[in-house]
Amino acid sequence: MKNIPRLKEAAGPKWGSVDVCGEGGAPCRLLVIGESTVAGTGAPTHELALTGQLAVGLSARRHLPVAWEAQGVNGATLERIGSEVLELVQYPDPDIVVLVAGANDAMAGRTPAHWGGDLRRILAAFLDPGRPREIVVAGVPPFRFFPALPVPLNEFLERRASRLDAVSARVCRELGLAFVSFADDPPLGEAFFAADRFHPSVAGYGHWANFLLDALNEPRPELAST
Structure with missing residues (x-):
C-alpha cells in the first residue's frame, strides 16, 4: 500500500448543475458523500468524477x-464521514443521497459492528417521514480487481469488505433503502483505473456512475409530486 502513488483530489467546485434535456424548472438535488472516490481522486474535476457523471x-x-454536490475526503472512514464530512455539506436538504464508503474501513479492519453503528447514524441524518428522499448505499468495489493490490492482500481485503457489505445490505433492507452491491459487477479492466492503479479513472467513474444509476432508474411517485 505504501507504494501506491498519491493522486490529487478532483479540482474545481464541489457543486454544480446540469440539465441534459434542457427541461428547465426546479432541479433535483443530488448529494454524494463519502471517501476518496467522492473526492474525485483520479479525475481532473468533479464534473468528470463520480458525482458529476452521476448527475x-x-x-x-x-x-x-x-443540482449536485460532492463531499468526500481522501482516507475517510465511515466514522469520519459521520463526524466531519456531513458538516461540510452546503445544501442540507437533498432529494437524493448516495453514500460511497467502505474501502478505508476494510483496510483499517473496522468491525462489522462498528460499521453498522456508523452507518445507521449517517443514514439517520437523512431519514425523515415527512420528507420523501431517495437514499442509496454503495457497496465496496471489488478489491480483487485492483491492479495495485497483490495477491493475497486483495483477496484478504475483499473478504473484509464483503462482511461490511453484508451489514449494509441488512441495514438497508430494514430501513427500506437501496443497497448497490458490486459483487456481481463485471471484472474491472485496466481502463477502469487511474494512474495509481487503485482509484478510478474518468472512464472508471463513468462505469461506476452507470452501475449506481440503475438503483435510481425509476423516480419514486412521492418525489415526482413534490
Whole structure:
C-alpha cells in the first residue's frame, strides 16, 4: 500500500448543475458523500468524477435538471464521514443521497459492528417521514480487481469488505433503502483505473456512475409530486 502513488483530489467546485434535456424548472438535488472516490481522486474535476457523471446520467434518464454536490475526503472512514464530512455539506436538504464508503474501513479492519453503528447514524441524518428522499448505499468495489493490490492482500481485503457489505445490505433492507452491491459487477479492466492503479479513472467513474444509476432508474411517485 505504501507504494501506491498519491493522486490529487478532483479540482474545481464541489457543486454544480446540469440539465441534459434542457427541461428547465426546479432541479433535483443530488448529494454524494463519502471517501476518496467522492473526492474525485483520479479525475481532473468533479464534473468528470463520480458525482458529476452521476448527475449527467440522472438528468438524462429522468429528463430534469440536477443540482449536485460532492463531499468526500481522501482516507475517510465511515466514522469520519459521520463526524466531519456531513458538516461540510452546503445544501442540507437533498432529494437524493448516495453514500460511497467502505474501502478505508476494510483496510483499517473496522468491525462489522462498528460499521453498522456508523452507518445507521449517517443514514439517520437523512431519514425523515415527512420528507420523501431517495437514499442509496454503495457497496465496496471489488478489491480483487485492483491492479495495485497483490495477491493475497486483495483477496484478504475483499473478504473484509464483503462482511461490511453484508451489514449494509441488512441495514438497508430494514430501513427500506437501496443497497448497490458490486459483487456481481463485471471484472474491472485496466481502463477502469487511474494512474495509481487503485482509484478510478474518468472512464472508471463513468462505469461506476452507470452501475449506481440503475438503483435510481425509476423516480419514486412521492418525489415526482413534490
